[in-house]
Structures are given as C-alpha cells and as structure tokens.
Amino acid sequence: MTPSLEKLIWRVLPAVPAVVVVVAWAIYWQIERPPPSIIPSVADVVVTLFEQTLSGELLTDIAASVGRLLLGAAFGIATGVAAGFVAGLHRPVSEFLNPLVIFFNAISGIVWLPLVIGWLGVGSALATFLIWNTVFFIVFQNTVLGVQLVPEVLEQGVRTLGAGRWETIRSVTLPGALPYILTGIRSGLGFGWRALIAAELVGANTGLGHLIFSGAEYHRADIIIGGCLTIGVIATAMDRWLLLPIERRTVRRWGMITDAQGR
Amino acid sequence: MQADKITVTGFRHFFKTEGGDVQATGSIDIAIRPGEFVTLVGPSGCGKTTLLKAIAGFITPTEGTILCDGKPVRGPGRDRGVVFQELAILPWRTVRRNIGHGLEIARVPKAERDRAVARLIDLMGLAGFEDRYPHELSGGMRQRVAVARTWAADPEIILMDEPFAAVDAMTRLTLQEELGRLCATTRKTVFFITHSVEEAVFLADRVLVMTKRPGTIKAVLDVPRHDAGGRDWDSFTSDPEMRAIAEQVMHLVHAERVA
Numbered sequence A: 001m002t003p004s005l006e007k008l009i010w011r012v013l014p015a016v017p018a019v020v021v022v023v024a025w026a027i028y029w030q031i032e033r034p035p036p037s038i039i040p041s042v043a044d045v046v047v048t049l050f051e052q053t054l055s056g057e058l059l060t061d062i063a064a065s066v067g068r069l070l071l072g073a074a075f076g077i078a079t080g081v082a083a084g085f086v087a088g089l090h091r092p093v094s095e096f097l098n099p100l101v102i103f104f105n106a107i108s109g110i111v112w113l114p115l116v117i118g119w120l121g122v123g124s125a126l127a128t129f130l131i132w133n134t135v136f137f138i139v140f141q142n143t144v145l146g147v148q149l150v151p152e153v154l155e156q157g158v159r160t161l162g163a164g165r166w167e168t169i170r171s172v173t174l175p176g177a178l179p180y181i182l183t184g185i186r187s188g189l190g191f192g193w194r195a196l197i198a199a200e201l202v203g204a205n206t207g208l209g210h211l212i213f214s215g216a217e218y219h220r221a222d223i224i225i226g227g228c229l230t231i232g233v234i235a236t237a238m239d240r241w242l243l244l245p246i247e248r249r250t251v252r253r254w255g256m257i258t259d260a261q262g263r
Numbered sequence B: 001m002q003a004d005k006i007t008v009t010g011f012r013h014f015f016k017t018e019g020g021d022v023q024a025t026g027s028i029d030i031a032i033r034p035g036e037f038v039t040l041v042g043p044s045g046c047g048k049t050t051l052l053k054a055i056a057g058f059i060t061p062t063e064g065t066i067l068c069d070g071k072p073v074r075g076p077g078r079d080r081g082v083v084f085q086e087l088a089i090l091p092w093r094t095v096r097r098n099i100g101h102g103l104e105i106a107r108v109p110k111a112e113r114d115r116a117v118a119r120l121i122d123l124m125g126l127a128g129f130e131d132r133y134p135h136e137l138s139g140g141m142r143q144r145v146a147v148a149r150t151w152a153a154d155p156e157i158i159l160m161d162e163p164f165a166a167v168d169a170m171t172r173l174t175l176q177e178e179l180g181r182l183c184a185t186t187r188k189t190v191f192f193i194t195h196s197v198e199e200a201v202f203l204a205d206r207v208l209v210m211t212k213r214p215g216t217i218k219a220v221l222d223v224p225r226h227d228a229g230g231r232d233w234d235s236f237t238s239d240p241e242m243r244a245i246a247e248q249v250m251h252l253v254h255a256e257r258v259a
C-alpha cells in the first residue's frame, strides 16, 4: 500500500462508525417504524436541523453555547495553568492546596447547579461558572503533574547558562509541562461541554442545552437527537481544528509525544 | 603564583534518602589553577558527579567548602558552564537555538549570536542540522550540541561530566583534539570527568584518580605539556612518556574496580 493511500484511509476511517450507525438507524426505522416521539427517522432529524438552520435558531443557540464554553474554558485554563504552576513549583503550596482541590473537585460540576442558580440566576454567568468549575480542576491537576515531571537537569542546564527564575520557567518549565497542559485542556473541554449542557438544560433561555430541553418538553425526539449531533460535531471539530494543530506544532514537533509506529 | 580558580576543601557529601543517609564521597581536597585542564577518573558510583554538581552549585556540601575565584559557591552561575552526564539540551529548541541560548540570555545581539553559533556548528560537525530538533539527531550529535551550547556561553570554567560517552569512537577522537586545542588557546579552566583512562591522560594537565565509594582522591598525576597548543592522538600514542602515565593511571583505576 502506498503511504499516501494509507494516510487517506486513516483520515477517512474515523467517519466509518458514524456512517454505520446512521445507516443502521435508517434501516431499523424503515422496518420497525417506531413512534417518532421515541425514535425519529433520519429524515425527520435532518429536516428539523435544516429548518432550525434556516430560521437562524440553531446558529443563535450554537453561538450562545460555544461562547459560554469558550469563556468558561478560557477562565478555567488560565486559572488552572497559573495555579498549577504555582503549586507545581512550590511544594508547600501544593501541600496546602491538595486537600482543598480534592474536596472541591469531588463536588464540582452540576452538583453546584441548585445552589448557584440562587446566586447567579439563570443565564450565561451560571453556565460559565459551571464550566470554569469543571475545567479548572482538570487543567490544574495536569499542570501540576506536568511541571513536576520536567526533568530537573533541563532546568539546571539553562541555569548554568545564566538563566534566572523567569527565564527558566519560560524556556524550560512551560514547554516541558506543555504535553500535560494540553492533555488537561483537551479533557477539560470535553467535560466542559457536559457542564455546559447540564447548566443550559435548566439554567438558560438559549443554547444547545436549552434547545434539547425544549425538545423534551414537546416530546420532539428529532430536536433532541439533532441537538446531540450538533454538540458532538462541534466538539469533534474543535478538537481537530483547534487543539490537534497546536499539539502537532508543539509537543509532536519536538518529539515529546510519538506514535508507536513513528508516523 | 596565581590564585586558584577552584578550591575544594574538606568536601564530604551525604545524600538523605528514605532508607537513611548515603555517603557519596569521602573527604576531598582539590585546587585547580586558572587555565588548567583537570580530568577525574574513578569507578562508577564513587561520587564524581556529586563533586561536579557541588562545584556547579547544585549540591550544597554536607561538609567542607568550595571556592571559585576565592568566593564561596552559593548556586549555579554563568561563570561555570556545565555539560551534564544526562542530556540536558532542550527538546523544544532547534540545534541553533539550543547552542545560542546562553547568548540569548546574555542579550547578545542576534547578528553576533548567529556568527558565534555558526562557528560552533562547523566546529562540532553539525552543519546542515541547524534547524533540526534534538529528537531528530543521533545520540552523539545531541551530546555535541550540549558541548557547543556550554561553549557558546563562554564561561571561564567548564565542568564536563563524561561528555563524549555517547559519541562514536571516530568522532570522539576529533572532538578530543578540538577540545584540547580550544582549551589551550582560550585558557579556560576545565574540570572533566571520564571513564576512559586514555581520554583522561590525553586531555589533562593533571589527572585525578578516585577510590571507590565513598570516593576520595587516591592519586594526582601531572601530565607534562611539551607543546603550547593541544595534543594530537598520533604523537600522543607514540610518546613513551604519555604511554607510561596512561599505564600508571590504568593500574590505579584497576585496583579500584568494583568487583
């Protein structure tokens, strides 16, 4: 097999399971004809998505959701990386923070929802808080680990070149911890989506979570499934076109992550 | 009589571990003069790296004092360049940017930095690999980048911990000759750890031999220098005086073999 053909196949392969599921769903629906309020037909979902797109409703909801996600994630990443660095570099700080982090991590996510609705009301602030609350812990813990795992000899090396504390952090600790930070951001975003949708289900008047919730109210399974598909597609796209390129240009380029086959 | 560049007095070091203290070295006294090339040989685990890291400022001695230019060592500094036993160049910097890092930190203008780096790249036989990342190089090439990086920062003292251990035999001969020549012309003070007796004698003004752990200095051998520049292997191997010294060091080292 030629390398370029093999490459093409690997690019297309991830789409295969999705196609299989859709085809199976279509066939099942043709044979069984279940009530559309329980399982809609493929065509129903496509038509609904199309109508929502035309009316602009879908785009508004996507914009609201993605906006909240990015805002909450940006806060979560910034605070998580900063706190992770401080804790990773100073033993006493990490020992002080550890119990706190474990305590609040256990009750992070939608557990806060009933309480925070009272504090922040319904809307973007609520969703942003819940996303921050999810992303922060994942990014924090990965950053601490990443900082602590940077080989000491690399830091010692640049210090003998005359680097001070900041130069050492900038040129050694930060890039050295990057594989873990990126992993934290990737999984943080994944969990961030969950927090977002959970927040929007009850605590928002716009967004994909709200869209799905309204679909449930009217027993419109086509709206629910259409919403779920939209979430999944956007999350996948963000990972592929936002995070993967960063990873490819940094930690992969530097040989810090390698595929088993060295591809 | 010039003042000593490096003075180690009554150095002893213990590592604190979960299982109790580990004595890394016995009591060590060393004085290295400015511009002197001192090599250190000794069995594995005898405390060579510990001593070097203490001079570099990364280990605070349990006992004893270390002076550089008469001042106590309090931490690492750019006056003491180090080539570590483990590879310490940065995976996220290209060969060029690794070698130029010290100059970058010293805020040397880019044009000047590029000239210095280009010269070292030629010298180390790294031409054509300037924009490669370390993971794209062979082990020996990486080690050469590490030597070049330390050299580029132009420290007065260079501490090297088995810098050529991973370099192939052919390249090693060239690098040893180059290093000897460079040090002789630039009058740098060098403290060089090696496992190779030949290398130790070839490069040195003075060879120190250590006992096994906890290591102390067992013998000091002067290696006379007949030429102002560095040595070359051809005349070294045919010089009976050098052969005799190498043989002597070999005997001393063999007696310390870890059974």
Ligand SMILES: Nc1ncnc2c1ncn2[C@@H]1O[C@H](COP(=O)(O)OP(=O)(O)OP(=O)(O)O)[C@@H](O)[C@H]1O
Pocket: B015, B016, B017, B022, B023, B024, B043, B044, B045, B046, B047, B048, B049, B050, B051, B085, B213
């Ligand atoms: N960080 C450490 N913690 C505990 N013990 C250590 C530590 N570093 C070194 N040692 C111990 O101190 C002794 C001397 O170590 P050192 O690295 O100085 O040896 P070395 O002479 O450089 O050996 P080699 O030639 O194998 O590099 C060894 O017995 C080692 O086990």
Ligand SMILES: [Mg+2]
Pocket: B048, B049, B050, B085, B161
């Ligand atoms: Mg060693």
